[in-house]
Amino acid sequence: MARELMKGNEAVAEAAVRAGVAAYFGYPITPQTELLEYMSRRMPELGRAFVQAESELAAVNMVYGAACTGQRVMSSSSSPGVSLMMEGVSYIAGTELPMVLVDVMRGGPGLGNIAPAQGDYNQIVHGGGHGDYHSIVLAPANVQEAVDFMALAFDLAEKYRSVTVVLMDGMLGQMMEPCELPAMLPMKTEFPDWAVTGAKGRERRFLTSINLNPTQQEITNLRMLNRWAQVEANEIRYREYFMEDAKYAVVAYGSAGRISLSAVRTARAEGIKVGLLRPITLSPFPREAIYQASRKLDGMLVVEMSSGQMLDDVLAATRFTVPTEFCARIGGVVPYPDEVLDSIRNLVKGPLTTEGHPRDRWLKRMAERN
Amino acid sequence: MDMIDNDTETLVYSRPNSLTDVSTHYCPGCTHGIAHRLIAEVIDEMNIREKMIGVASVGCSVFAYNYFNFDFVQAPHGRAPAMATGVKRVLPEKVVMTYQGDGDMASIGMAEIVHAATRGENITVFFINNTNYGMTGGQMAPTTLPGQKTTSSQNGRDVETQGYPIRAAELLSQLDGSSYVVRRSLNDPKNIRLAKKAIRMAFEVQLRGLGFSMIEFLSICPTNWGMSASASMTWLENNMIPYYPLGDYKVHPAVAEIKI
Known part of the structure; x- marks a missing residue:
């Protein structure tokens, strides 16, 4: 199939359509809105469900209702809207339903701004909604x-009855790039044995997240945790660049990973043996891959568009044994490849240390810079 | 059932198929039982049990899915109309109902109910108004009457600081998207019969694709009101009906043509 030049948000919407999404519920918020707009014309055209909800709160609960029927359903939003959705996300997780959510992150906290950021990492990767669950x-x-x-997200959500989040940022949502869209998948015709579809010729079914008996809730939570262990065993994904002979490595994801790749290429051209390890699944986190890689390294650099939310996970993965530095721009500021390149050069220059916290040193450098 | 001797006795009153054969957790005298039974009877009579998908809410009716004998889901507090929207949009041939109390629908869920109505969602909402939060022990609700004592309005609801009650049927009737919005009461046999007829009408509206229907049921809460069931019925009659007049607040012309 020919490659098409598409805006990230619209490409994601069309990819979801081709993955067989039966219903989309959303609410306008920059920098995600084109996804909603695209769905508003595309879904009705195909006879599928689309509702612009009165709020993100309502949107996620529409998703909850539709997910109960076993259909492929999704929503999308950006940081403040995702915060509002967290109630429903927790209920959906607690009811063990599949759901796909696209978060096109923007600068924050609060209303923040509409520029790209990665500040939702902790909210999305480490939970978000209340209670014990993993996404x-x-x-x-x-x-x-x-x-x-997108198709992968639906497959994983269904396979593990899990909330699956595609975590993008405003840069990916807004940029236009050539991409190849997958073929249109047929709509689901078979539905799981828990789906609520009307008790025709069978026992009634009900779906709920309430469990007043703590022992029963514990059993439910353990079941979910055991399923999560399967996710950790089977679904960790990451990508390595120039890691074979690397003495240094950058760890970065999403847009920060892409920017870091440019810096790594330039550093390689300068003769620095640096590679890039880019986590693709932030949850489950590629802990073991980072640990194994770190054992061969002299130093690591974590690059983020948040204040070291992933840094803490990387440090834990390395068991705090590898000298690590941190480079970030926050609040909606996107780092230039040159800034990352300078950080790589400084890392190589040393001193390399496992003492102190890389975030503290970064904060000090940021203060000096201003 | 086993106790009936078919040779000498005729069964004239039994549990509807659309109710499960279990005891409810509702307090003695509570009108949830009447509302559940009426809805179940109508579903049996219309033979739509296998098409039903219910949405329970948060409050005393949180376990409604244990009592209705058809497919059910259970919504977060106030979100039942949004969840029902999600179900109905992907399964438009099914009959979708929510069952919500006054704290759920008229307070925390006000946005969801107003927008479901204004979209003309083809769902049916059963709204139990018993003027307080029953499940949490009788706090002031949006429907608590002026001067009414609750655990969070202990000197009586002071409208100067705690605002006025919300008349949900009147409010929703103002929206162009609503098709059938009425208020009934569960206090005496006549009103109970009228309530049942309204339930039938609401499901007919949905089956014919005529859009949003809502029935408000004036109900009692003897436990939290601190009264006997019969005193509660009298209190409802003397205090609630004057503030919440019974009647049809919105009957779309297409609905008015339905004969049942």
């Missing part, structure tokens, strides 16, 4: 990956 989180670094991850 699968996929982080694309370009429009093609975002497209490819």
